Amino acid sequence: MKRKTLKRSRSERDGMEGATLTRHLPMPSLQHRQHKSSSSNLSHFQFRTVTVSEPLEEVKEEQQHHHSSFPLDDVVGVDLNIDEIEKDFILSQDFFCTPDYITPDGQQICNTLDGNKENIPCPKSPEKLKSAKSKKQRLGKIEGFACHPQVTDIALDAICSDELKTENPFAAPVEKKQNYVPQSAVALRCRVMPPPCIKNPYLEGASEMDLDPLGSRRSKSIDFSPFAVGGDGFSRYRTDFHEIEQIGYGNFSRVFKALKRIDGCMYAVKHSIRQLHQDTERRQALMEVQALAALGFHENVVGYYTSWFENEQLYIQMELCDHSLSIRESSPLFTEGDFLVALHQIAKALQFIHGRGIAHLDVKPENIYVKNGVYKLGDFGCATLIDGCLPVEEGDARYMPPEILNDKYEHLDKVDIFSLGATFYELVKGTPLPGSGPQFLNLREGKIPLLPGHSMQFQNLLKVMVDPDPVRRPSAKELVENPIFEKARCMARGK
Ligand SMILES: Nc1ncnc2c1ncn2[C@@H]1O[C@H](COP(=O)(O)OP(=O)(O)OP(=O)(O)O)[C@@H](O)[C@H]1O
Numbered sequence: 001m002k003r004k005t006l007k008r009s010r011s012e013r014d015g016m017e018g019a020t021l022t023r024h025l026p027m028p029s030l031q032h033r034q035h036k037s038s039s040s041n042l043s044h045f046q047f048r049t050v051t052v053s054e055p056l057e058e059v060k061e062e063q064q065h066h067h068s069s070f071p072l073d074d075v076v077g078v079d080l081n082i083d084e085i086e087k088d089f090i091l092s093q094d095f096f097c098t099p100d101y102i103t104p105d106g107q108q109i110c111n112t113l114d115g116n117k118e119n120i121p122c123p124k125s126p127e128k129l130k131s132a133k134s135k136k137q138r139l140g141k142i143e144g145f146a147c148h149p150q151v152t153d154i155a156l157d158a159i160c161s162d163e164l165k166t167e168n169p170f171a172a173p174v175e176k177k178q179n180y181v182p183q184s185a186v187a188l189r190c191r192v193m194p195p196p197c198i199k200n201p202y203l204e205g206a207s208e209m210d211l212d213p214l215g216s217r218r219s220k221s222i223d224f225s226p227f228a229v230g231g232d233g234f235s236r237y238r239t240d241f242h243e244i245e246q247i248g249y250g251n252f253s254r255v256f257k258a259l260k261r262i263d264g265c266m267y268a269v270k271h272s273i274r275q276l277h278q279d280t281e282r283r284q285a286l287m288e289v290q291a292l293a294a295l296g297f298h299e300n301v302v303g304y305y306t307s308w309f310e311n312e313q314l315y316i317q318m319e320l321c322d323h324s325l326s327i328r329e330s331s332p333l334f335t336e337g338d339f340l341v342a343l344h345q346i347a348k349a350l351q352f353i354h355g356r357g358i359a360h361l362d363v364k365p366e367n368i369y370v371k372n373g374v375y376k377l378g379d380f381g382c383a384t385l386i387d388g389c390l391p392v393e394e395g396d397a398r399y400m401p402p403e404i405l406n407d408k409y410e411h412l413d414k415v416d417i418f419s420l421g422a423t424f425y426e427l428v429k430g431t432p433l434p435g436s437g438p439q440f441l442n443l444r445e446g447k448i449p450l451l452p453g454h455s456m457q458f459q460n461l462l463k464v465m466v467d468p469d470p471v472r473r474p475s476a477k478e479l480v481e482n483p484i485f486e487k488a489r490c491m492a493r494g495k
């Protein structure tokens, strides 16, 4: 069923952990280093094989040399992190299809991104500059920045571009090459710049700048698009998972049972149905995984593993459950004892998330899953902060209390209590709640018809949970501590 029009449309929200290239690029085969004599004039963007054993000094020297002969400023922000390269990065010239020397002798190249220029035949190697001293000084400066790989990155860029402007007067004159930017360099820039770290609004005291050392160098938007695997036919989902079958769908997502190739375990992988083109849509979609990640583990909350963007869709890897409590999926043969066990467990989930300042705002049978007899709250796509610091995106109107329908958001934790009461009323009744009409209005007024075969204690509990006044509804903690669940525990033990 479609939700009512939302304060912030839910359809706007669905949308990447940016995947870093080092993890996903098919690595070219390890080649032996053979550039020593012939490649002393490697262009800055010629990517040769670097073995782990290669001395860092030499790599840095070479980089320095190429910085001095290549206008790095023109390739804004290309980050070649030496430490990274030395550790685990194997960049092959073959892979990036760059020529040996970017600027052929005596050839005038204009500053365009014409891909054909990358296929010009290798010209004669220009002479290597002989200024060991100045190189050493430069390296000294660079090493001073080597405390953090990303800081080193920035330092290298900054220092080298400075040096291009203030050349050592005693050094051999450096012929400044034309502003030629190989396409592969631009592509690499997109690939080596790590994705942004964004603030998790569900965690207290997380500062955006603290998290993102490159924050000042990025644009303000969460532009994950360069890291969106899938655009070039490469799929992290397909690479990492073997899809078994579709196990569910919602208004915005499809959920698949998938075998993770590397660990041989089954997971639920949910992805947004629609592509999320806008930054705002992606931000909105990320709220779900940010809430899950901020919450951490609770046995009655569906487990979250990881998430990423692919083909402009958000993928979420979760714990695989058996099924949801949706009346179209689960067995109608529930006894009151069974209901109480489920209600108690989801009340514990709510106590846990409310304790962390988060309200779910979309509690309903479809969002409660069962795994080996344990009930788990899932689908945090509407989760928000109870203190009202985040926008409210209400869930399925059939389960929403009257105050939410009237745009009153003072007691967001109690919204979940109402929804939980409505959920169990529907499960006991065995027919779907209406989205409008007299029955819909009756429930908003706290009127629950008698439920034959169920104890008054249980029916009264449901009634107080759907009280029109949020203040009179029990808190999740009070609910968990209700004596009725003692009976449920005894019944569960007596089975
Ligand atoms: N971890 C899981 N294990 C098993 N089944 C799941 C899991 N997550 C989701 N499902 C199934 O997929 C369905 C849709 O998932 P979900 O509710 O998260 O999608 P949605 O598009 O956000 O839904 P909604 O329409 O409620 O907004 C669920 O009702 C459930 O049946």
Ligand SMILES: [Mg+2]
Residues within 6 Å of the ligand: 250, 366, 367, 379
């Ligand atoms: Mg759902």
